[in-house]
Amino acid sequence: MHLRAYETKCMSLQHALLVSLAEQEATGYDLTRRFDRSLGFFWRATHQQIYRVLGRMAEDGLLAVRIEPGEGRPDRRVYAVTDLGREELLRWTREPTPSEQLRSEFAVKIRGMGFGDEDAVVADIRRRRAEHAEQLAYFEANRAKHYPDVEALTDEERPLYAVLRGGILTEQSLLAWCDEMLDLFGASDVPVADTPPTDIRHETTEAPEASRTSRRTA
Amino acid sequence: MHLRAYETKCMSLQHALLVSLAEQEATGYDLTRRFDRSLGFFWRATHQQIYRVLGRMAEDGLLAVRIEPGEGRPDRRVYAVTDLGREELLRWTREPTPSEQLRSEFAVKIRGMGFGDEDAVVADIRRRRAEHAEQLAYFEANRAKHYPDVEALTDEERPLYAVLRGGILTEQSLLAWCDEMLDLFGASDVPVADTPPTDIRHETTEAPEASRTSRRTA
DNA sequence: TAACCCATGTAAACGGTTACATGATTCG
DNA sequence: CGAATCATGTAACCGTTTACATGGGTTA
DSSP: OOOOGGGGSOOHHHHHHHHHHHHSOBOHHHHHHHHHTTGGGTOOOOHHHHHHHHHHHHHTTSEEEEEEOOSSSOOEEEEEEOHHHHHHHHHHHHSOOOOOOOOOHHHHHHHTGGGSOHHHHHHHHHHHHHHHHHHHHHHHHHHHHHOSOGGGOOTTHHHHHHHHHHHHHHHHHHHHHHHHHHHHTTOTTSOOOSOOOSOOOTTOOOOOOOSOSOOOOO | OOOOGGGGSOOHHHHHHHHHHHHSOBOHHHHHHHHHTTGGGTOOOOHHHHHHHHHHHHHTTSEEEEEEOOSSSOOEEEEEEOHHHHHHHHHHHHSOOOOOOOOOHHHHHHHTGGGSOHHHHHHHHHHHHHHHHHHHHHHHHHHHHHOSOGGGOOTTHHHHHHHHHHHHHHHHHHHHHHHHHHHHTTOTTSOOOSOOOSOOOSSOOSOOOOSOOOOOOO
16 A cells, blocks of 8 residues: 655644544544543644544545434544554554654743833733643643542553643643743732642642633543 | 735744844844754744745835845845834734644653553653753753853843743753653663753752752742 | 534645755865 | 855645534524
C-alpha cells in the first residue's frame, strides 16, 4: 500500500485521533465532543478538520468505518482502529517527539509593552492571571475527584493522571509568571479579588469547581 | 485606507515584526537572524514568511522601506515602523491577548502510551528531560549574565527580563513534569547522568525544595 | 416556538513549512 | 577551493480556521 508523503511529517491530529479511537470507537461527532473536553486542553480540533482527517485515515486503511443508518438524521459513521492503524500507533510511540516550539503572542506583547499602552498590558496580565487560576482550579478539582491517591493508580489511569499533572504544572507555571510580572511592573497592590491562593496542591479536597461547562476526563 | 480582513484576526507575526522593528529598523535578513535568537524562543519564523509579511505590511502602510543599493548582492531593503504602524502597535497592546491553547503532541503520546511501546515512550521522556534541562541552563546563564540584579533593572530591561523569566518558568515546569513522570512510570532508577538538581532558582539561596515549579500566593 | 442537540459535510482563505533558486563576498 | 555569509525571493503544499449549509429531534 502506498504511503502519503505527509504521513512522514508532523500530522499529529491523526495520532490524536488514533489514540482516542483506540480507547473507544466513535463517530466524528463523538470525537469532536471528546476534543472539546479532556483531550481538548492538549489538542484542539474543529469538527471540519476531524471529519476530513477521519476520511483520509479510512482511505489509508488506518481506520474501518461501520455505517449505522439513522432515520431522518444522517447516518452514523462509526470509526474503529484497524490492525494497520495499531501498527502505526506503535510506530509513532517509538519515534522521538520533537519539542514543540512554544509560540506566545503574550510574550511578544510583554516584550513590546514599552511601545504601547503599558497600563493596558498590565491589565491584560491581571486578566490572564485570573484565567490561569480558574483553569488550574478546574484541573485540580478533576485530579482530586478522579485520582485522589497517587499510590492507588492503575496502569490504565497512570497515563491519564500524568497528562493531567502536565496541565496542572503548566497552569501553575503560567500563574506564577503572571504574579511575578505583576510584582515586577509594580501593580501587585491592585487587588486581584476573584481567586484564592495560587497554589492549590494535592491533598486539598475543597476545590471551587465554579463556572465550568465541561467536566470529566474520560 | 482599506483594512485587510485578516488584520482583525490573530496575525501575530505582524506584531512580532512591529515590536522588533520598533526596537531597531532592519532588513528581512536581519529579522530572520533576530528570530533565530532571543525572540525566536517565543516566536519562530522562517525568512520566507518574514519577507512575505514585510512586503504586505509595507503595502498596508505599517512600514516604510528604504532601499540601499548593494553592489553585486541584492539591494538591502531596510524597513522602519511608520506612524500608522505605531498606532497599530498601540491598538494591539490595548486589546486582550487570547490564551493560546497549548498543543502538545508529547501529551497526546503520553496519553496513548498504553497502546504503543511504553519503554520507548519512557525513553522519550528521558530524552526530553535532558532537552529541557539544557534549555533551562541556557536561559539561566543568560539571566545571570544580563540581569544579575532584579532591583537594578531599567525600564527598558524590565520587559526583556520578564520574558526571559517566562522562558525559565516554562522550562522548569516541563522539566519537573518529566521528572514526575519518570518517577510515576518507575524509571527513575535509570541514571540521568547529565544535569544537576531540577530547580535552578533566582537569588534565593534557600533550600532546593526539589521538583517544584511555582511558589507564591497573591 | 425558539433554542439546542445530533450528525454530517463543502468552500474559501489564511498561516506556516519546505524545497528550490540566484549570485557576489569573505574566511579558513 | 570550498564553505559560510549576505540578501532576496518564487512555488507548492499542508494544516487550520471560519463561514456556510442541511434537517430532524428534543427540551424549556
